[in-house]
Amino acid sequence: MIRIAKIALLLGISCFALAPALPNLDPSFSGAAFAGGKGDKGDKGDKGKSADHGNSGNKDGTAAAKTKGAAATKPAKKSIVQAATTETLSPSQLGKMNGAMNANINAVLAHIRNGQTTSGPVGLLAGLAVADALAGESTGALAELEAKAQAHTALEFGLTDSGYATLDDYLAAKEAGTVTEEDLAKIDGLIEGAGGLTEDGTALAEAAPTAEELAAAEEAAAAAGEGVTAAEDALVAAWNKDGDAETLLDMARDKLEPYQEEIAATVEATAAGTDPVTEEEATDDDLAETPEDALPEDGVVVETPLLLPEETTGG
Numbered sequence: 001m002i003r004i005a006k007i008a009l010l011l012g013i014s015c016f017a018l019a020p021a022l023p024n025l026d027p028s029f030s031g032a033a034f035a036g037g038k039g040d041k042g043d044k045g046d047k048g049k050s051a052d053h054g055n056s057g058n059k060d061g062t063a064a065a066k067t068k069g070a071a072a073t074k075p076a077k078k079s080i081v082q083a084a085t086t087e088t089l090s091p092s093q094l095g096k097m098n099g100a101m102n103a104n105i106n107a108v109l110a111h112i113r114n115g116q117t118t119s120g121p122v123g124l125l126a127g128l129a130v131a132d133a134l135a136g137e138s139t140g141a142l143a144e145l146e147a148k149a150q151a152h153t154a155l156e157f158g159l160t161d162s163g164y165a166t167l168d169d170y171l172a173a174k175e176a177g178t179v180t181e182e183d184l185a186k187i188d189g190l191i192e193g194a195g196g197l198t199e200d201g202t203a204l205a206e207a208a209p210t211a212e213e214l215a216a217a218e219e220a221a222a223a224a225g226e227g228v229t230a231a232e233d234a235l236v237a238a239w240n241k242d243g244d245a246e247t248l249l250d251m252a253r254d255k256l257e258p259y260q261e262e263i264a265a266t267v268e269a270t271a272a273g274t275d276p277v278t279e280e281e282a283t284d285d286d287l288a289e290t291p292e293d294a295l296p297e298d299g300v301v302v303e304t305p306l307l308l309p310e311e312t313t314g315g
Contacts, residue, residue: 095241100125124235131231140222142217152208155190
């Protein structure tokens with residue numbers, strides 16, 4: 001139940017209570033949940049922009065302009081870590097999203113701490129980072145509870161199969177020395193899988209998850225799944241170019257992938273109110289962005305060195 005309470009606290013920092021707008025993160029963190037990375041969100045569907053997006057002029061505004069077609073359902077996974085994409089967008093194709101792709105990771109972490117995850121390329125990249133982190137946490141917690149429930153169920157079947165109505169009956173027979181070697185090996189293994197016994201050896205050390213705990217974990221994971229979709233949609237909606245949204249999202253996650261531990265630690269610490277932003281760490285989007293009019297049509301932008309603050313590298 002402690003793990004579920006932790007997930008509830010983390011999901012409370014959700015920036016995506018109302019998609020596509022992302023409410024600010026602050027230490028109180030009331031709101032709905034984010035959701036997890038590419039593997040956790042299932043079918044992404046079309047990520048194209050609507051026809052009335054901004055005053056872009058030469059954009060056709062069709063959903064097909066930004067999609068590769070219907071996306072196949074992807075299996076859920078606990079970790080939001082993925083291989084580098086082989087497809088990339090040029091600086092001219094990225095447009096204002098050059099700011100996100102060339103941002104110092106310190107700026108991303110500062111936006112998370114500040115709750116600035118609702119606007120600007122760097123802020124929206126930070127929102128995606130938070131959503132993925134919460135998704136990894138919530139799906140991981142659900143998987144652990146489900147595994148624990150399965151282990152307890154296996155123990156119950158094992159006891160019944162060997163002729164013991166309860167664990168107490170088995171422990172009494174074991175004390176009396178009447179358990180066969182085969183049953184001893186089988187049931188002791190199942191007990192270990194269910195978390196082992198208490199120090200005095202009279203009961204299980206861990207209770208089976210309740211139906212309420214499992215339901216709460218499932219709800220948190222589902223909310224996280226919705227949140228990651230909202231984070232992706234917000235990032236794509238703010239993009240001022242027509243292109244493949246999947247490639248843009250892949251590039252964003254490739255950008256964040258080396259810093260998953262730092263991001264997760266910052267999300268958790270911010271939710272707990274233990275990681276305040278210092279004046280030196282606060283960064284404006286415009287300090288991290290490359291002006292679009294300064295980019296060559298097919299030029300190469302040199303990324304800003306990605307340096308981490310001492311407090312994040314320390315875990």
